[in-house]
Amino acid sequence: MAALLQVENLRTQFRTAAGTVRAVDGITYTVNEGETVAIVGESGCGKSVSALSVMRLVSEPAGRIESGRILYKGRDLLALSGEEMRDVRGREIAMVFQEPMTSLNPVLTIGRQMTEGLEIHLGMTQADAHARAVELLGMVGIADPERRLAQYPHHFSGGMRQRMMIAMALACKPSLILADEPTTALDVTIQAQILELMRSLSRRLGVAMVIITHNLGVVARYADRVNVMYAGRIIEQGSAAEIYANPRHPYTLGLLRSVPRLDEPRRARLVPIEGQPPDLARLPPGCAFAPRCVYRAARCEAEAPSLAATGAAGHVVACWESGRLIPKERAA
Amino acid sequence: MSEVLLQVDNLVKHFSVGGGLGGGHAGLVRAVDGVSFSIRRGETLGLVGESGCGKTTTGRCILLLERPTSGRIVFEGTDLAELNEAALRAVRRRIQVIFQDPYSSLNPRMTIGQILDEPLEVHGIVREKKARADRVRELLSQVGLLPQHAQRYPHQLSGGQRQRVGIARALSMEPSLIVCDEPVSALDVSIQAQIINLLEDLQARYGLTFLFIAHDLSVVRHISDRVAVMYLGRIVEMTDRGRLYEEPLHPYTRALLSAVPIPDPEIEARREHTVLKGEVPSPLNPPSGCVFHPRCPKAIERCAAAVPPLREIRSAHWAACDLA
Numbered sequence: 152m153a154a155l156l157q158v159e160n161l162r163t164q165f166r167t168a169a170g171t172v173r174a175v176d177g178i179t180y181t182v183n184e185g186e187t188v189a190i191v192g193e194s195g196c197g198k199s200v201s202a203l204s205v206m207r208l209v210s211e212p213a214g215r216i217e218s219g220r221i222l223y224k225g226r227d228l229l230a231l232s233g234e235e236m237r238d239v240r241g242r243e244i245a246m247v248f249q250e251p252m253t254s255l256n257p258v259l260t261i262g263r264q265m266t267e268g269l270e271i272h273l274g275m276t277q278a279d280a281h282a283r284a285v286e287l288l289g290m291v292g293i294a295d296p297e298r299r300l301a302q303y304p305h306h307f308s309g310g311m312r313q314r315m316m317i318a319m320a321l322a323c324k325p326s327l328i329l330a331d332e333p334t335t336a337l338d339v340t341i342q343a344q345i346l347e348l349m350r351s352l353s354r355r356l357g358v359a360m361v362i363i364t365h366n367l368g369v370v371a372r373y374a375d376r377v378n379v380m381y382a383g384r385i386i387e388q389g390s391a392a393e394i395y396a397n398p399r400h401p402y403t404l405g406l407l408r409s410v411p412r413l414d415e416p417r418r419a420r421l422v423p424i425e426g427q428p429p430d431l432a433r434l435p436p437g438c439a440f441a442p443r444c445v446y447r448a449a450r451c452e453a454e455a456p457s458l459a460a461t462g463a464a465g466h467v468v469a470c471w472e473s474g475r476l477i478p479k480e481r482a483a
Numbered sequence: 484m485s486e487v488l489l490q491v492d493n494l495v496k497h498f499s500v501g502g503g504l505g506g507g508h509a510g511l512v513r514a515v516d517g518v519s520f521s522i523r524r525g526e527t528l529g530l531v532g533e534s535g536c537g538k539t540t541t542g543r544c545i546l547l548l549e550r551p552t553s554g555r556i557v558f559e560g561t562d563l564a565e566l567n568e569a570a571l572r573a574v575r576r577r578i579q580v581i582f583q584d585p586y587s588s589l590n591p592r593m594t595i596g597q598i599l600d601e602p603l604e605v606h607g608i609v610r611e612k613k614a615r616a617d618r619v620r621e622l623l624s625q626v627g628l629l630p631q632h633a634q635r636y637p638h639q640l641s642g643g644q645r646q647r648v649g650i651a652r653a654l655s656m657e658p659s660l661i662v663c664d665e666p667v668s669a670l671d672v673s674i675q676a677q678i679i680n681l682l683e684d685l686q687a688r689y690g691l692t693f694l695f696i697a698h699d700l701s702v703v704r705h706i707s708d709r710v711a712v713m714y715l716g717r718i719v720e721m722t723d724r725g726r727l728y729e730e731p732l733h734p735y736t737r738a739l740l741s742a743v744p745i746p747d748p749e750i751e752a753r754r755e756h757t758v759l760k761g762e763v764p765s766p767l768n769p770p771s772g773c774v775f776h777p778r779c780p781k782a783i784e785r786c787a788a789a790v791p792p793l794r795e796i797r798s799a800h801w802a803a804c805d806l807a
Binding site: 193194308310311338339340341342343344347365366367368369370371372374391392395396405406407409410411412413414417418420421422423424425427428 | 533534641642643644671672673674675676677679680683698700701702704705724725728738739740741742743744745746747748749750751756758759762763
C-alpha cells in the first residue's frame with residue numbers, strides 16, 4: 152500500500168498568556184491509501200490541532216506550525232502557497248467536524264452550501280452542481296434530496312446534518328477525509344448509523360480516513376491502525392489489533408482498563424488513571440505521563456522517551472518501562 | 484430489602500409549544516408520558532435513553548424543578564403534591580442533583596469555599612461561621628480535594644475536580660436521594676472512572692440512593708442495581724442490571740446494546756451489529772401504537788395499532804412489547 156499522507160516530526164505551538172503551549176510536539180505518522188487511521192486521546196492532547204495543522208487551518212498568529220513536514224502524495228503541504236493549499240482543501244483532503252451546526256451557515260440553504268464548493272473547486276455549472284448535490288445527499292442516505300436542498304440547516308436533525316457534512320466532504324472526491332470526533336455529539340443509535348455510513352463510503356470510494364476520537368470502542372470497531380496521543384505526542388502507535396491485544400504504554404493500558412465494558416462481567420471496581428492531565432504550558436522535563444504513571448521509575452522524570460520498536464511489526468511505544476508491560480505468557 | 488424511598492406513579496409532563504411569531508400550530512410535547520418506577524433506599528436506578536427520551540425531564544420533576552402535568556411522586560412516604568412551600572423546602576434539601584457540566588453549574592465569581600459555604604448558611608445547616616469553614620474542609624476531603632482548593636475559582640480546576648465540587652455541594656445538604664444527570668459524560672475517559680468510584684464510595688459510606696441518568700450503557704451497567712430504558716417519554720424495559728444486559732427483551736434495548744462499540748477489535752470483528760433505521764420521532768407528534776414501531780426491526784401490523792403496556796414478562800423483568 153502506498154503512503155498517502157506522511158506527517159513527519161510536526162510541531163504546532165500556541166502563544167498564550169500562560170506561556171507557549173506545545174499542542175503538537177513532534178508527531179510522526181502515516182496514512183496509506185484507502186485505510187482508516189485513528190488518533191485517540193483525551194481533551195487537550197493535541198489530536199484536533201494535529202488535524203488542523205494538516206489542513207493548515209491553525210489560527211494565526213497565536214498558533215504556528217513551528218517545524219516538520221506534511222507530505223501528501225509526496226508534496227510538502229507546508230511549502231505550498233495559500234492558493235495552492237486552498238486547492239488541496241476540499242478537493243484532495245476534506246474535513247468533517249464534531250458539531251455540524253457550527254460549521255454550517257445558518258442563513259444559506261443546504262443546496263447553496265453544497266453547490267458552492269462544486270462550482271468553485273470543480274468549475275461546475277449551477278445545474279451540474281445541483282444535480283451532483285442531489286446525488287451526494289442520496290449517497291449519504293438522505294431521503295427526498297430535491298426537497299431537502301431547499302431547506303436550511305435548522306430543519307435538519309443532528310444526524311442528518313452530519314450526513315450532509317459527509318456529503319459535502321465527499322463532494323469533490325477527495326482521497327483523504329479527516330473526521331474530528333464525527334459522532335461525539337450524536338446519540339448512540341445515530342452514531343452507529345453515521346460510522347457505518349462512513350465506513351461503507353470509504354470502502355466503496357477508496358477514500359482514506361483519519362478518525363480523531365476519544366472513544367476506544369469506535370477505534371476498535373473502525374480503525375486499521377491507531378496512534379495514541381498524550382500531551383502533544385504520539386506515545387504509542389501500531390495496528391488496532393496489536394494495540395488492543397498488547398498495549399505497551401501504561402497510558403494506553405490505563406485507558407483500556409478504566410472503561411467499563413459490556414462484553415465482560417461487571418467489575419466490582421473500576422481502575423482509573425489517578426491524577427489530572429498535565430498543563431501543556433508547564434510540561435514536566437521527562438515523560439509527560441510520569442506523574443500519573445504506576446510504572447514510573449527515576450529515569451522517567453528526567454528524560455522524555457522517544458518512540459521505539461516493541462518487536463511486533465509497526466508497533467512502537469514511547470516508554471522506558473514498556474518491557475514491564477509485556478504479558479507474562481509472552482515474556483516467558 | 485430496604486424500604487421504598489421514591490415512588491413515581493404514572494408521571495406525565497407535557498409542554499405546550501408553538502403559536503409564536505410564525506403563527507405555527509400550538510402543539511404538545513409529550514416529554515414524559517406515563518412513567519412509573521420506584522427506588523429503594525441505598526439503591527441505584529439507572530435511567531438510560533437517547534436525547535429527547537424524557538430522562539432529564541423525569542429527573543427535573545423529581546427535583547421539583549418542573550411541575551408534573553399529572554401523576555404522583557412519593558418521597559419518603561409523602562406525596563410531594565400535597566406539601567406546602569415550607570415543607571417542600573425541607574424536601575428539596577433531601578433530594579440533591581449533580582449536573583453534567585460542572586462548569587456551567589458553578590458560579591465563576593465565587594471561590595470553591597464560598598460555593599460550598601453558601602448553601603450551608605442559607606439552609607441553616609451550620610450556623611456558626613467557623614464551624615462552616617470546618618465543614619467545607621471536611622466536604623472537600625470527602626470528595627478527594629485538598630483544603631487549599633477552597634481558595635480557588637472554578638476556572639482554576641480541571642473538569643474532574645469541578646465535578647468533585649458539584650458532588651461536595653450535593654453532599655453538604657445531607658440528602659437521601661441524589662439525581663445524577665449525566666455526571667460523567669462531559670469528563671475524559673481517564674477521569675470518568677475516578678468520579679464513578681467516588682460516587683460508589685460515598686453511596687456505601689452515607690447510604691445514599693441514586694437516580695443515575697445517562698446515555699452511556701456501559702457506565703450505567705457498572706453503577707446501577709436496576710436499569711430502566713426510556714424511549715420517547717416512556718419506559719420500554721426495566722429490570723436488574725444483570726438481566727437487562729444478558730437477556731434484553733425489548734428490541735430497542737437490544738439495538739442500543741448492539742450500537743455500543745466494544746473496545747476490542749477482535750470482538751468487534753465477530754459481533755453482529757443491528758443498526759436502527761431512521762431517527763427518534765418528534766415527541767410533538769409521536770407515532771401511533773408502540774412509539775418504537777417505525778424503527779423496530781421486528782414490528783408487525785398490530786404494533787401500530789395499540790400502545791403495548793409495560794408488563795412483567797418474567798419475575799421483576801418488565802418490558803413494553805407485545806412480541807417479547
